Amino acid sequence: MKMLIEIGVEELPAIPLLKELPYIQSKWQTILDKYHLNSNFKFYYTPRRLVFLHEYFHAKQDDFFVEFIGAPKHIAYKDGKLTQAGLSFLKKSDLKENEIEIKEIKGKEVLYCQKKVQGLNSEEVLPKMIEEFLKSLNFGKTMRWGNGEFEFIRAIRSLCCILDDRLVSFEAYGVKSDKSTFVHRSITYNLVPFSNIDEYFTTLEKNYVILDQNIRRQNIIEQLQNLEKENNISIVEDEELLAEVVAITEYPKALLGHFDKEYLEIPSEVIVTSMRENQRYFAVLKNKILSNNFVVVSNAVCDSYSKIIHGNEKVLKARLSDAMFFWKNDLTHGLHNEKISQMLYLDGLGTLKDKIEREKDIAIKLCQMLGNSNKDKIMQAIEYSKADLSTQMVYEFTNLQGIMGSYYAKAMGMSDEVCLAIKEQYLPNGDNSNLPSNEFSSIVALANKFDTLVGLFAMGKIPNGNKDPYALRRAANGVLKIILNLGKRFNIEEFLKDITFKYKNFDCKILLEFILERLYTFYDINASFIKAVLNSKNYDILHIDSSVKALMNIVDSGDFDKNFSTFKRLANIVIISNTEVKEKLFNTQEEKNLYRAFTLCKQNQNEIEIYLKSLFALKPQIDAFFDNVMINDKNDEIKINRQAMVYAIYKEFLNIADIKEISL
Numbered sequence: 001m002k003m004l005i006e007i008g009v010e011e012l013p014a015i016p017l018l019k020e021l022p023y024i025q026s027k028w029q030t031i032l033d034k035y036h037l038n039s040n041f042k043f044y045y046t047p048r049r050l051v052f053l054h055e056y057f058h059a060k061q062d063d064f065f066v067e068f069i070g071a072p073k074h075i076a077y078k079d080g081k082l083t084q085a086g087l088s089f090l091k092k093s094d095l096k097e098n099e100i101e102i103k104e105i106k107g108k109e110v111l112y113c114q115k116k117v118q119g120l121n122s123e124e125v126l127p128k129m130i131e132e133f134l135k136s137l138n139f140g141k142t143m144r145w146g147n148g149e150f151e152f153i154r155a156i157r158s159l160c161c162i163l164d165d166r167l168v169s170f171e172a173y174g175v176k177s178d179k180s181t182f183v184h185r186s187i188t189y190n191l192v193p194f195s196n197i198d199e200y201f202t203t204l205e206k207n208y209v210i211l212d213q214n215i216r217r218q219n220i221i222e223q224l225q226n227l228e229k230e231n232n233i234s235i236v237e238d239e240e241l242l243a244e245v246v247a248i249t250e251y252p253k254a255l256l257g258h259f260d261k262e263y264l265e266i267p268s269e270v271i272v273t274s275m276r277e278n279q280r281y282f283a284v285l286k287n288k289i290l291s292n293n294f295v296v297v298s299n300a301v302c303d304s305y306s307k308i309i310h311g312n313e314k315v316l317k318a319r320l321s322d323a324m325f326f327w328k329n330d331l332t333h334g335l336h337n338e339k340i341s342q343m344l345y346l347d348g349l350g351t352l353k354d355k356i357e358r359e360k361d362i363a364i365k366l367c368q369m370l371g372n373s374n375k376d377k378i379m380q381a382i383e384y385s386k387a388d389l390s391t392q393m394v395y396e397f398t399n400l401q402g403i404m405g406s407y408y409a410k411a412m413g414m415s416d417e418v419c420l421a422i423k424e425q426y427l428p429n430g431d432n433s434n435l436p437s438n439e440f441s442s443i444v445a446l447a448n449k450f451d452t453l454v455g456l457f458a459m460g461k462i463p464n465g466n467k468d469p470y471a472l473r474r475a476a477n478g479v480l481k482i483i484l485n486l487g488k489r490f491n492i493e494e495f496l497k498d499i500t501f502k503y504k505n506f507d508c509k510i511l512l513e514f515i516l517e518r519l520y521t522f523y524d525i526n527a528s529f530i531k532a533v534l535n536s537k538n539y540d541i542l543h544i545d546s547s548v549k550a551l552m553n554i555v556d557s558g559d560f561d562k563n564f565s566t567f568k569r570l571a572n573i574v575i576i577s578n579t580e581v582k583e584k585l586f587n588t589q590e591e592k593n594l595y596r597a598f599t600l601c602k603q604n605q606n607e608i609e610i611y612l613k614s615l616f617a618l619k620p621q622i623d624a625f626f627d628n629v630m631i632n633d634k635n636d637e638i639k640i641n642r643q644a645m646v647y648a649i650y651k652e653f654l655n656i657a658d659i660k661e662i663s664l
Contacts (some may be wrong), residue, residue, distance in 0.1 A: 001164045003057035003122075004197045005130060007050045008158030008182050014247040016139040016153060017045070027136045028052060031129050036061040037122060044211045046250045048182055051211060053197075057163065061119030068093035070111030073102055086111065126161055127170030127177075134172070146174050158182060158191060165196040183207030184250055186301035208251040208301045217246045220297055223254035224282070227295060231256060234285040235295055241276055248280070249299040256284075257309045261292045263320040266327050269403050270393065274319045277397070279312065326392040335408045337383065339390035349455045352386045358455070359385070359447040362499050366443045369495060370488055374417070374440055381421040381444050384409055388422075402426050417441075428478045435485045442482050449475045449482075450499060457511045458503045476515045480522070483541045492516075493539035512539070519544065525552050528663045535658035543608070547656045550609035554616060561664050566619045569626065571650055571660040579644040585637060590628045591645065594621040598649055612656055618649070 025043050032038045037058050044051040070076060070089030077086060082097065089111045090097065103112035139153035150156070150173045159177045161168035170177050180191040181200065187207045194203045201211065210216045220242065224235050233256075245252065263271065268290040275281035275294050284293035296312045298305060341353035349355065359382050367375045388394045388405030397404075406423035421444040424436040436442040452475050456462075463472050483490045493512055500506045516539075520530055525548065533547045554560060586592045597618055604611040631646065633639040653659050 001057050001059060002162075002197050003052075003054040003164075004160065004162045004200060005052040005126075006158070006160040006181060006200075007130075007134065007156060008160075009048060009050070009152070009156050010154040011047045012045075012139075012154055012247070014047075014244040016141070017047075017247050018243055020137060020139050021045075024050070024137065028133055031133045031136070035125050035129050036064050036119060037125070037129075045213055045247075046209060046211060046216075047248050048250065049211075058122055059163075060121045061125065063119050064117055066115050066117050068095075068111075068113045068115070069105065073109040073111065076111050123163060123166075123168050126163075126168050127172065130159070130161060130170075131172045150174055160200075162197055162200075184209050184301055186251075210251055213246055216249060216252055217242065220245060220249075220252050220254060223252070223297075224295065227254055227256050231293075232286075233291065233293060234288070236272070236283040236285060238276070238282060241280060241282065244280055245297045249297060251299060251301055253298045253300070253305065255296050255298055255305050255309050255312075256293060257281075257296060257313045257316070258293045259313060259316050259320060263324060264290065264292055266320065266323050267404070267407050269400055270323050270327065270397065271320065273397050273400060274323055275316065277399075278319055279316060281312070281316070322396070323393070326396060330391040330393050330404070330408060331411055333391075334412050335384050335387035335405065336390070337387050340386050343389065346455070346459070348459050352389065355451060355455070356382055356386060358451045359444075362450050363443055363447040365495070365498055366446055369490065370439065370443065370486070372439060372443060377415060377418055378421070378440060378443055380414065381418045381425075381440075382447060384414070384418075385422050385425050385444065385448070421445075428481055429474070431477075435481055439486060442486055446479060446482055449479050453479070453511060453515070454496075454500055454503065454506075457514075458500075458506055462510070462514070472514075473518065476518045477521075479515060480518055480541060484545055487542065489540050489542055491540045516544075519548075523548050523552065525555070526662075526664070528661055529555070529657070532657040532659060532661040535661050536654055536656060538655065546608045547612075550612045551657060553609060554613060560616075563616070563619050564662070564664060566622050566626075567616065567653070567659050568662070570622060570646060571653070571658075573631070574647050574650045575643045577640070577644040577647040579640055581645045581648055582641055585641040587638065588629050590621070590624045591642065594618065594625045594649075595645055597621045598645075598652075601652070608656060611652075615649070615653055622649075 024045075025041075028041070028043070029038075032041075039054050039057050041052050041054045044053070068089070070093075071083075071085040075085050076083055076089065082090070086100075089095075090100070093113050093115070095113055099113060101112045101114075102109050104110075105112070134152065134156075137153075142151045142153055143155065144151050145155040152173065156173040156175055158181060159170075159172060159175045160179060160181065161170070161177055162179065167179050168177060178191070178193075179195060180193045181203065182189075183192050183204060184207055192203055192207065194200045204211050210219065227233070228235055271290060272283045275283060279296070282295040282297075284291050284295060286293070294312075294316065296309070298308050300308055302308070337353060337356075340356075341351055343352045344350075345352045345355045360379055363378050363382055364375060366372070367378065372378070384405065385402070386405075388401055388408060391404060391408065393404045394401045402423055402425050406419045409419045409422050417438075417440050420437065421441040424441040425444050425448050427434055427436050427441075427445055436445045452470070453472060456470050456472060461470055461472075463470075468474075479492075483492070492515060493508070496508045496512055500508055500511075516534055519534070520527055523530060529551045530548055533544055533551065536547070538544065538547075581595065583592075583595065586595065598621075601611065601614040601618065604614050629642065631639065631642045633642065650659070
C-alpha cells in the first residue's frame with residue numbers, strides 16, 4: 001500500500017532547515033527500523049511542509065523478537081529463591097518463574113529471555129512514529145505556541161497520514177490529522193481538502209506549490225540562465241544562496257532588478273554581501289565586472305511582477321545608501337589603531353593591540369625560518385591588520401573584516417603587498433577557501449593563526465569532542481595548508497617551542513599533536529600509514545607530506561599487502577643498537593648480499609619516494625637473510641653485528657615511517 005505523511009508548518013527558516021536537512025531522512029529511517037516497518041521512501045520539503053512518500057508500505061509490522069536481560073544469577077537468586085532483583089525482571093519481562101533462562105553474556109551468567117512479539121497494524125504505530133520523528137529533529141532554536149506546551153522550530157499547523165486512501169487518525173502538537181493541506185498563500189490561506197494521495201499531489205500542483213525541491217532548484221537554474229541570455233549578463237554562481245532560495249520558495253520566479261550606478265563606487269564585496277546576506281539577491285556581472293543589476297527569486301504568484309521588482313529595488317537602495325555613507329565616512333577617517341587598543345580580544349589575552357604585538361613577534365620568527373626579507377612591510381601589514389574592526393562598514397558587515405581594511409589601506413597609500421596581506425590575513429577560512437596568494441600574505445596569515453592557537457591553548461580553551469567555539473581546528477588546518485602551499489621546510493615542533501617560551505607551563509606537545517591530528521583528514525589512505533609517518537618524529541611538514549604521498553604511491557603500485565609481512569617481521573625483531581655494522585664479521589653470503597644492497601639504497605636518500613621504494617625492494621635479500629641466517633648466533637660479536645644491521649635497515653625506514661605502526 002502507498003503511504004503519505006505531511007507535516008505542515010509555518011515558514012521554516014532556511015539556515016536551520018538546511019543544517020538539519022542531511023539528517024532528516026536518516027532519522028526517519030531509524031524510526032522505520034525501530035518499529036520494524038522498513039521500506040523505501042522519498043522525502044520532499046518546502047518552507048511550509050515536510051513530506052514522506054512510501055510507494056510500498058507494510059500493512060503491519062513483521063513479527064519480531066524482544067530480548068530481556070536481567071541481573072546476574074548470583075544477585076537474582078539467594079538460597080534458590082528469587083531476590084527483589086529477580087522479581088523485578090519477571091515483572092519487566094512479563095514472565096513466569098519457570099520461563100526464566102540463564103545465559104552467559106560478557107562472561108557473566110544473567111537472567112535472560114527472548115519473546116516473540118506479534119507485529120501490530122501499521123495504523124496503530126504510525127502516530128507514535130511520527131511524533132517520535134518530530135522530536136528527534138534538531139533545528140537549534142525552537143519556539144513555543146499554544147499555552148507553551150508545544151515546541152518545534154515553527155508552529156505545526158497541519159498533520160496528515162494516509163495509508164492508500166484511508167486517513168490515519170491521531171492528534172499531536174495540538175493538531176488533529178486530516179486530509180487537507182496548505183497551498184500557496186497567493187491562492188488561499190485556508191486548508192484545502194483532498195481525498196487521496198494522487199489528489200494531494202495534483203492539489204499542490206494546481207495551486208502553485210512545487211513540492212519536489214530538486215525541481216524547484218532546476219527551475220531556478222533555468223530561469224537564471226534565461227535571464228543571462230535575454231540580457232547578455234552573467235549571474236554569479238552561489239550554491240549556498242541557491243540552496244537557501246530553494247528552501248524559502250514554493251513557486252520560484254527569478255526577476256531582474258537594478259540599482260543606481262553611483263553605488264558601484266562602493267567596493268564590490270560590500271554590494272554583493274549586502275545583496276546576499278540581507279536580501280538573498282544574486283549578484284550580476286556585465287563583461288566580467290559587477291553591474292548595477294541584481295536577481296531576486298520571488299515566491300509570489302501574480303500576473304505582473306513589476307511591483308515586486310520595484311519594491312526590492314527600493315529596499316536595496318536603502319541598504320546601499322547606508323553602505324555608501326559608511327564607505328565615505330570610513331575613507332575620511334582612515335585606518336587607526338587607537339580604538340583597537342581598547343577592544344578586548346579575549347579575557348586573559350589582552351586587547352586586539354596586544355594580539356597584534358604577539359603576531360609581530362611570531363612574524364619575525366617566520367621571516368627568519370622562511371628566509372623572507374620583507375620584515376618591515378610585514379610589520380606594517382600586521383600593525384594595520386585589525387584596524388578595520390573599528391570601522392562602520394565592518395561593524396555592519398562583520399564578514400568583510402580584512403577585505404575592507406585592504407581598501408582603506410590602499411586609499412592611505414600603502415603598498416600593494418601590504419594591502420593584499422591585510423585582505424588575505426584570515427585565509428583559509430573554510431574547507432574550500434582560497435589560500436593566501438603569496439609568501440608575504442602567508443606569513444601574515446600564519447602569524448594570526450599561530451597566535452590564536454597558542455593563546456587559546458595557553459588559556460585552556462582546547463576543543464573537546466564536537467565543541468570548538470573558537471574554530472581552532474579550522475585554524476590548525478589553515479596552518480598546515482599554508483605551510484604545504486609554501487613548499488618550504490618547516491619544522492613545526494621547533495617553531496612552536498620558539499614562539500611559546502613566554503607562556504609559563506605551556507605544553508607544546510599537546511598543541512603539536514592537535515595540529516598534526518588534522519593531517520588525518522588530508523589524505524585518502526589507511527590512517528595507520530599517517531600514524532607511521534608521524535611516529536618517525538620528523539616534524540617537518542613538507543617531509544611528512546612527501547612521506548605520506550610516497551607511501552600512498554607505493555601502496556597503490558603493486559603487491560604491497562602481500563610483500564609487507566617481510567618488513568613487519570623486520571620491525572618486530574628489532575633490537576635498538578648503537579653498534580656500528582662491521583662488514584668483516586659477515587660470514588654468510590646472505591648477510592653480505594643484504595648489506596651490499598642496503599648500502600646501494602642510501603644513494604637515493606634525497607628523494608623520499610625513490611628511497612622508500614629501494615628500501616622495500618630489499619625484500620628478496622631480507623627474506624633470504626631471515627630464512628638462512630641465525631641472528632642470535634652463539635658468537636656474541638656476530639650476533640650483535642647482525643642485530644646492528646637489522647636495526648640500521650629499520651632505522652632508515654624510521655626516518656620516513658615507523659613500519660611497526662602500519663596495519664593492513
